[in-house]
Amino acid sequence: MVTILRARGDRSIRSFIDYERGTISRELYVHPDIFEQEMEQIFQRCWLFLGHESQIPNPGDFIVSRMGTEEVIVVRDRKDKQIRAFLNSCRHRGMKVCRYDQGNNLVFTCPFHAWTYDTAGKLVGVGYGNHPEAYGDTRPGDQWGLAQVAQFKNFHGSLWATWDPKAPSFEDYLGPFTASLRHCLQSSDGEDGGLEMFTPFQRHRLPTNWKVPGFTSVTDGTHAAMTHRSAAAAGLHEDRGQGKAKPGTPFPREMYAIGDHNLGHGGQCTFYNQPGVPDYTDEWFEPGVDDYFRETAGRKAQLYANRVLAPHGWGGGHFAIFPCVMVDSWRIRWYHPHETGMVERWTLCGVDKNAPKHVKNAVRHYVQRYNGPTGFFESDDMENWNYVYPASRGVRARKLDYFFANGLGHGKYDDRLPGVVVNGAYTEEAQRARFSRWLAFMEAKSWDDLYPVNTSKNHRIW
Amino acid sequence: MAETKGYDLTGKGGIQAWSSLPEGTKLTLLNGAVGEIIANPHDGGWVLIKFQEHPHDPSKVGQEEYVFFNEVQTAAG
Amino acid sequence: MLELTTVDTASLQRVILQHDVEQFLYKEARLLDERRLEEWLELLAEELHYWMPMRRNIKFGDWDLEFTSHETEINWFDEGKDVLAGRIRQINTGVHWPEEPVSRFEHIISNVELVGVEGDEISVNSKFFCYQNRLQDEVNQWVGRREDLLRRDPATKFKLVKRKIILAQNVMLPKVVNTFF
Numbered sequence: 001m002v003t004i005l006r007a008r009g010d011r012s013i014r015s016f017i018d019y020e021r022g023t024i025s026r027e028l029y030v031h032p033d034i035f036e037q038e039m040e041q042i043f044q045r046c047w048l049f050l051g052h053e054s055q056i057p058n059p060g061d062f063i064v065s066r067m068g069t070e071e072v073i074v075v076r077d078r079k080d081k082q083i084r085a086f087l088n089s090c091r092h093r094g095m096k097v098c099r100y101d102q103g104n105n106l107v108f109t110c111p112f113h114a115w116t117y118d119t120a121g122k123l124v125g126v127g128y129g130n131h132p133e134a135y136g137d138t139r140p141g142d143q144w145g146l147a148q149v150a151q152f153k154n155f156h157g158s159l160w161a162t163w164d165p166k167a168p169s170f171e172d173y174l175g176p177f178t179a180s181l182r183h184c185l186q187s188s189d190g191e192d193g194g195l196e197m198f199t200p201f202q203r204h205r206l207p208t209n210w211k212v213p214g215f216t217s218v219t220d221g222t223h224a225a226m227t228h229r230s231a232a233a234a235g236l237h238e239d240r241g242q243g244k245a246k247p248g249t250p251f252p253r254e255m256y257a258i259g260d261h262n263l264g265h266g267g268q269c270t271f272y273n274q275p276g277v278p279d280y281t282d283e284w285f286e287p288g289v290d291d292y293f294r295e296t297a298g299r300k301a302q303l304y305a306n307r308v309l310a311p312h313g314w315g316g317g318h319f320a321i322f323p324c325v326m327v328d329s330w331r332i333r334w335y336h337p338h339e340t341g342m343v344e345r346w347t348l349c350g351v352d353k354n355a356p357k358h359v360k361n362a363v364r365h366y367v368q369r370y371n372g373p374t375g376f377f378e379s380d381d382m383e384n385w386n387y388v389y390p391a392s393r394g395v396r397a398r399k400l401d402y403f404f405a406n407g408l409g410h411g412k413y414d415d416r417l418p419g420v421v422v423n424g425a426y427t428e429e430a431q432r433a434r435f436s437r438w439l440a441f442m443e444a445k446s447w448d449d450l451y452p453v454n455t456s457k458n459h460r461i462w
Numbered sequence: 463m464a465e466t467k468g469y470d471l472t473g474k475g476g477i478q479a480w481s482s483l484p485e486g487t488k489l490t491l492l493n494g495a496v497g498e499i500i501a502n503p504h505d506g507g508w509v510l511i512k513f514q515e516h517p518h519d520p521s522k523v524g525q526e527e528y529v530f531f532n533e534v535q536t537a538a539g
Numbered sequence: 540m541l542e543l544t545t546v547d548t549a550s551l552q553r554v555i556l557q558h559d560v561e562q563f564l565y566k567e568a569r570l571l572d573e574r575r576l577e578e579w580l581e582l583l584a585e586e587l588h589y590w591m592p593m594r595r596n597i598k599f600g601d602w603d604l605e606f607t608s609h610e611t612e613i614n615w616f617d618e619g620k621d622v623l624a625g626r627i628r629q630i631n632t633g634v635h636w637p638e639e640p641v642s643r644f645e646h647i648i649s650n651v652e653l654v655g656v657e658g659d660e661i662s663v664n665s666k667f668f669c670y671q672n673r674l675q676d677e678v679n680q681w682v683g684r685r686e687d688l689l690r691r692d693p694a695t696k697f698k699l700v701k702r703k704i705i706l707a708q709n710v711m712l713p714k715v716v717n718t719f720f
């Protein structure tokens with residue numbers, strides 16, 4: 001039995017989730033011991049999102065990204081042009097090797113004692129390395145290169161890594177959502193990997209537990225009506241097309257909230273019940289933009305003449321990859337925990353790499369005014385996600401449970417997405433699925449207990 | 463043949479001189495080895511050289527190695 | 540010693556312009572703090588470009604990389620009067636949560652420096668300190684400078700035509716930026 005919370009009474013992790021009532025103890029969001037354990041058991045094991053290859057096109061290009069609470073250098077090697085990721089911590093005494101957000105380097109030079117690493121992470125020099133009164137035969141060798149991630153994946157341009165050598169392949173980790181991620185990374189004409197990302201990362205702090213925005217606000221169907229009540233008044237989103245949208249020919253589709261209780265992913269979902277692509281609907285203020293997207297949608301329709309669209313992206317909605325990467329075809333939003341009550345939100349927004357400048361500009365202006373701390377739309381989310389935390393962590397408040405029962409017991413498996421529970425669009429199915437998987441991670445001793453999913457052992461389907 | 467130019471790597475201007483040493487600059491190291499800069503990372507510490515002479519280890523001739531500034535005696539190019 | 544009587548007209552005009560520009564910038568700040576956002580909007584030219592780039596940590600000398608481009612990259616703000624008007628409509632709904640209940644903002648403007656005058660247009664630099672206090676104990680602050688282009692205007696004395704806001708931050712530390720600079 002995994003136990004924690006000595007000071008607040010010994011309890012098994014499992015006892016914090018009440019499967020019958022559909023509740024979760026608030027302690028899971030406010031207790032520092034749980035946070036520490038999550039960093040070990042979840043963030044050290046999972047595949048995490050690092051960025052996009054379009055941010056580092058040339059040999060020697062690098063960006064500094066994060067994996068959970070720590071920084072990683074993501075760099076394209078000068079010699080073999082491959083992208084790798086390394087912990088941003090000098091192997092000598094742990095100084096931050098790279099203090100730049102982005103650049104092009106020959107080597108990463110530690111400013112402390114000048115240990116120096118090339119773009120493949122290899123230690124290529126140490127200060128006083130040849131000095132007669134220094135290292136001599138104790139000079140550090142090849143095993144003192146930068147700490148490299150255990151596994152790395154470039155999936156259609158998106159970059160992912162895990163610290164755990166035993167984690168399953170990235171595709172196995174995604175499971176039935178592989179096609180959805182691939183679709184989200186296609187350009188609007190359906191070309192694989194056809195997106196590029198606007199640089200740089202948009203980054204801001206949010207004083208709350210990482211699970212509030214990153215984990216359980218995923219496909220929070222019932223929040224939008226009230227949270228985003230003011231957005232329509234701004235007229236910067238719903239009225240984007242100034243009422244010029246004309247509904248096209250109806251295309252058969254069903255929309256749901258879904259949760260993969262095996263793997264923890266979930267979100268919105270659109271099942272298209274026939275091959276093809278829905279008609280393009282005009283929606284842009286800026287001249288010429290609709291013309292472009294109508295044309296690319298036409299090409300995509302040819303490509304998909306005999307194929308059924310994946311259930312996410314390009315109008316299908318967003319989904320979240322466990323633990324906290326929210327993916328759509330126009331943006332990827334993810335969360336880096338800092339401490340129990342502080343998280344850092346990052347955003348990358350994509351656009352067709354072959355789009356003309358006026359289209360890129362229109363998309364860029366839209367994503368700038370929509371997302372993050374300066375986004376008219378998401379700023380409302382930030383306030384709610386923020387104040388959940390102080391109002392939940394009091395000695396009395398944390399003894400209460402959160403309600404997660406919306407739609408509990410009404411979900412059904414669906415052949416169109418094997419293993420995934422499909423439920424009403426305004427249910428909390430996606431959130432419950434995340435906690436099915438969360439519990440397995442918190443109890444598992446290693447990936448051996450996590451994949452293949454073992455429902456008879458530690459994995460309890462909610 | 464062009465005049466060779468000596469760089470003063472000491473004193474107040476030493477760091478600027480070091481950080482902007484161009485490729486092709488010839489370095490003589492304190493141990494007597496000689497090499498030519500093939501890349502300068504402009505980090506204030508290191509340059510990448512190719513050895514042309516090495517008094518103690520002839521096998522290093524033709525090899526590339528990063529050299530730390532305090533191993534260098536003179537720079538000329 | 541300077542004799543006041545010998546001050547020439549050009550110098551005097553410059554002092555008056557400095558004064559008028561300062562008064563304009565102070566008024567802008569006061570309208571924002573007094574929550575007279577629609578009146579603030581009237582001080583903006585129709586073709587305003589309101590730009591707050593992000594700022595990268597970069598290697599000494601890589602100056603071109605420091606500010607994000609408003610042509611190709613993501614910025615904190617990169618918009619015109621129409622979008623600013625939308626933001627104000629949103630705040631004024633009373634249900635825009637990060638500004639409900641409304642915050643106590645104080646904008647302090649200083650270091651007003653005339654950079655150039657060309658016909659009707661005046662380039663002016665200034666600095667701002669913006670303090671936000673809301674609910675019981677939430678405090679956010681932004682410090683930076685601005686590079687403005689003003690145009691003389693018969694009704695409001697000036698209109699703001701361009702504003703580049705140079706914020707002294709990298710990661711945005713406040714969760715929401717719900718004021719104007």
Ligand code: FES
Binds near residue numbers: 093095111112113
């Ligand atoms: S900590 Fe990096 S060289 Fe010592």
Ligand SMILES: [Fe+2]
Binds near residue numbers: 228378381
């Ligand atoms: Fe939202």
